[in-house]
Amino acid sequence: METKQLQKIADTLRYEAVRMVWEGKDGHPGPALSIADIVTTLYFDEMNIDPDNPGWEDRDRFILSKGHACPIIYAALNEKGYFTEKIEHFNLRALHSDFQGHPVSQKTVGIDSTSGSLGNGIAIGAGMAIAGKFHKKDYRVFVVVGDGELQEGVVWEGINVASSHKLDNLIVFVDRNGWQSGGSVEDVIGGNNVAQRIGAFGWHTIEIDGNDIDQIKKALAEANSVKGKPIAIVADCIKGKGLDFMENDNAWHKGVPTDEQFRQAGIQLKGDAK
C-alpha cells in the first residue's frame, strides 16, 4: 500500500485509540500512539492475514508484548474488519467487554496471544516460530516490545532461545521511545543501547525511525531476507506521537484526555474543523 494511505490509516487508528480511552475513561494512550505506524504497516501492508479466518493456520502471527498499548491493536483489528460489525463503542476495560485492559486471546477475535504482563512476548513468539518451522510453514511471527520492558529477565530468555533455534521467522520490533512507567529508561536503568544488547545475542538488528512508514517498510524488506537469525527492528518512536499535547510527555503513559483534548485529537488526527 502507498505510504500516504498508510499514514492516513495510522492517524485513524490513533484517533480511534484515543477515542476508546476517552470513552472508557481509562487506558494508556501514549504507548499506543508510539507504535501506530508500526502496527499500521504490519496489519495493512505486511502481514499475511485474513480477518474472515482469524485462526487460519498459515497466517502471520502478531503479539503485542507491551500489552498496555492494546487500544491501537483493537483499533487496527476493527479497521481491518475482524469483527462481525464495525465497533462503534469499544467499552474498553468495562465489565463484560470484549476489549480487556490488556489483550486476551480468548476474548478478542484476532488476538494471537494474551499479553500485558511485561517481558513475555518474545518467548511466546519463539514458540510460535518453532512450531512454524516444525510444521514446515512459512508464516512469520511479529512481536512488539517496549524498551522499558527489556528490563524483564524473561525477555532475554526468549532472545536466547530464538537465537539458538535460528528463528529467522521471528521479527521483533522494539518501540524505543525512551520512556517507561516511572520515567525515562536511561534514568531508571542507566542505558538504552538496545541494538547492541540484542545484537550480542546473535540477532540481526536494524535501527530505524519507528514513526517513518517508509523506513518501517524498508526494515521489513531487509528482515525478510535474513537467514538463520531472528531479527530485531529497533524503532525510535515518539511516545504519544501525533498529538502535540501528548508527544514525549510521560504523563500520558496512562491517562484520559479531557473533552477539549479529545476535540484537539479530532483536529490533529482527523482534520476536524478547529
Next chain:
Amino acid sequence: MKDFKGTREAFATAITELTEKNPEVMFISSDSLKAMRAVPYAEAFPANYIECGIAEQGTVNVAAGLSTCGIIPFVATYAGFLTMRACEQMRTFIAYPNLNVKFVGINAGLIGGEREGVTHQFYEDVSILSAIPNFTIFLPADGNQTYHAVKEAAAVNGPVYIRAGSGREVDVYDKETPFSLDGVRILKDYGRDTVIFASGFVLDRALEAAEILKKEGVSVTVADINIINGKDPSKIISLIRSAGKIVTVEDQSINGGMGSYIQALVCEHDPKIVRKLGLKTFAESGPAKELADAYGYSPEGIAELVRA
C-alpha cells in the same frame, strides 16, 4: 511397554510412546533432558525435543506459543522451578487461555528433593497450582502410576500438572493398573475406624501404618488420592461419609494441598475430625528414607496420628 524404574524413566517411556502415536507431542526442556532421563527420546525424535536452556519462564512461554499452533508440549523439569519461578507464566499464559500444555514437576516433596536440600525440595507446588483455575493436578504415587498419568494427561484437553519424584520412590502399584480418573483408589480396606487419605510417594508408608494399626485392633482404610480439585469428587465424598475419623498424609505443605482439599470436602459434606500430616517448616538435606522418617512420615508416625 518398555521397562522403566521410577518417575523420571516413567515419563520418558510414556512420552516416547505418545510421540510415536502423535507427532505433535513435544518435550520442552529447561536443560532437563538428562534429568528427565529423556536422552533416548531426543535421539529418536530430534525435532520434537525443544531445548530452552536453564530458563523456566521462557520455557513455559515457548510452550504457550507452540500450543497455540497445535503442538502438545510437555514441559518437564524441577517442580519448584516450574511452579515458583515460572508460576506467573503457568497462570497467565497457560491456565488463563486454557492452553493444552502438560507439566511434569520432578523432585517434588522431601522424598523427591532429599539430599539436594531445601533449594531442590519442592513442597509448595500443589498449594500454588491449587489456587490457579483450569489446572488439572495429577499426583501419581510411584513410577508406574506416573507412566499412566503422563498418558492420561495427553487425553485431557487443557493444562495438566503431574507431580513426580526423584526416581527412587517405592513402587506401590503394578505396571498395568491404570491411573484412576475417580481421583481416589482404595488400596487397603480393614475397616472404617479411620480412613487415611495419602498422596504421592508416602503411600507405601501409609499402607505400612495400616498394618501396624491392624495388629492393635484399629481398622483402617488407606485410599490413594491421585487427583485433587477434580470435577467429580463424588467417590471421595462417599468414602468421607463412611469414615469414623480422617487422616491425610502428603509430602507437601500442610496448607493448600491434598489435606486442605479433603478438609474442605469434609467440612462441606460430612463434618468430622481431620488430622493432617504435611510440612510446616523448611526441611534439610538427607537420604529420602531418613528424611521422611525425621519429618513425621514414618509408618509409626502416621499410626500415631491415627491413634491421637
